[in-house]
Amino acid sequence: MRYALFLGCLIPYRLPSLEMTARRVLKILDVELEDLSDFSCCPNTIAVESVNEDYWYSLAARNLALAEKSGLDILCLCSGCSESLKRANYELKRNYALRERVNSKLSEIGLKYEGSIEVKHFVEVLIETGLDTIREKIVYPLNGLKVACHYGCHLLRPSEVISFDNPLKPVSLDKLVQTLGAETVNYENKMLCCGSGLSLVKSDKAQILSKRKLDEVKNKADCLVVVCPSCFQQYDSVQKLMKEKPDVPIFYYLELLGLALGIEPESLGLSAHKISVSNLVSRIYGSIESLKVLSKFFDLAVLKNCARCGACSSDCPVVDETFNPHNIVKMLLEGKLKEVLDAGEFWRCTQCYTCHELCPQNMGLIEIFSKLKSIASQKERIPEDIRNQIANVLNNGFAIPPSQVLRKRFDLPEPPKPNLEKIKKLVKSNV
DSSP states (O other), rough: OOOEETTTTHHHHHHHHHHHHHHHHHTTTEEEEEETOOOOOOOOOIIITTTTHHHHHHHHHHHHHHHHHHEEEEEEEEEHHHHHHHHHHHHHOOHHHHHHHHHHHHHHGTTOOOOOEEEEEEEHHHHHOHHHHHHHHHHOTTTTOEEEEEEOOTTSSSSSHHHOSSSSOHHHHHHHHHHOOEOOOOOOTTTTTOOOTGGGGGGGHHHHHHHHHHHHTTTOSSSEEOOOOHHHHHHHHHGGGGGSOOOOOOOEEHHHHHHHHHOOGGGTGGGSSSSHHHHHHHHHHHHHHHHHTTTTTTTTTHHHEEEEEEETGGOOOOBBTTOOHHHHHHHTTTOOOOHHOOOOOEEEEEOHHHHHHHHHSSHHHHHHHHHHHHHHTTTTTTHHHHHHHHHHHHHHSSSOOOOOOHHHHHHHOOOOOHHHHHHHHHHHOOO
16 A cells, blocks of 8 residues: 655644654555655644635645645545545535636646545554454554543544544544554543644633543543544643643554554654653553563464464363463463463363364464463472472372382282483483
């Protein structure tokens, strides 16, 4: 997929770290971007359209015409830009008189609007890319992270123009966040405007609007995720100006996606946030570091497939209301190897191989649990009875201590007597 990248005003001049993040993340997802050096403001609807509608349409059409010359659809990183360009494109395609009037102006600078391209917000592009495709590229799932989604106004509305998701009960961003392994939370003010537009005329009222959402999010989630630089600035920068700061970390969605894709935090420009995200990133990155350790022992792709499948759970003979073997796999993917080893629940595995036979990966949980048992053994975290059996093999050559009483009762000869010195020497050479 190749698009003409539309940066708008706010990202390149006030929030360039978001541009850097977008370029790196979209490259990993094989979304190619072409820079058109002559793009201008979308233009902003509140500042321009309200004053002179023809002026607004002409500027928007100029951007659309430039993209048409390149033969590429437009990809926007800003919801305001995507709404402006989508709406202009929509009206120009259906209103012949308007199109003729605008093209008359464009002809003066050697351009013509044809209506041959589409405008897409990056969220639309990601959804079209496919959740499974994104999931396959995730290196470090953000398990355990609770996220409040902020859709904003212009990603979804006006719906007859945008034609994407439900304008009142959207799910696209929630699904994208969940694809990262994080949990999304429902909250009353989910669809509340950030107040960015209001800040141009009543900044104090805009702060009240923003704080209303942030106060609720603070009690329900670890962070707020947005998909628009205006929303990001309103919640991050303006939050810094509030007398009583909610101190809610704000993430542009592509930043979270970048972390999950394995991009180092310092390469995402996270230090540029006004409200520090360092503690939360440290927590996230702590889990990531745990997954890096885990990858030394396991194929993480295999573990992810196992966690998603769960086909063998109901057939495991030791499953009960307190134990589900797939929960162990999920804990591993959350970076909780130490907690898994401390709990030692994997020792419940009886190695019956039922899961192995049912596994579409021809593996089963037994291979995972066997590796965990090996790791636990190296750390001397072994159940006492199993430890005793190991000692019996070394001391007697057999897991079961030899006894002649029953054998004599049935008049059987003595069983084999292995050379214990050779067994000990063999074991020692393999340690």
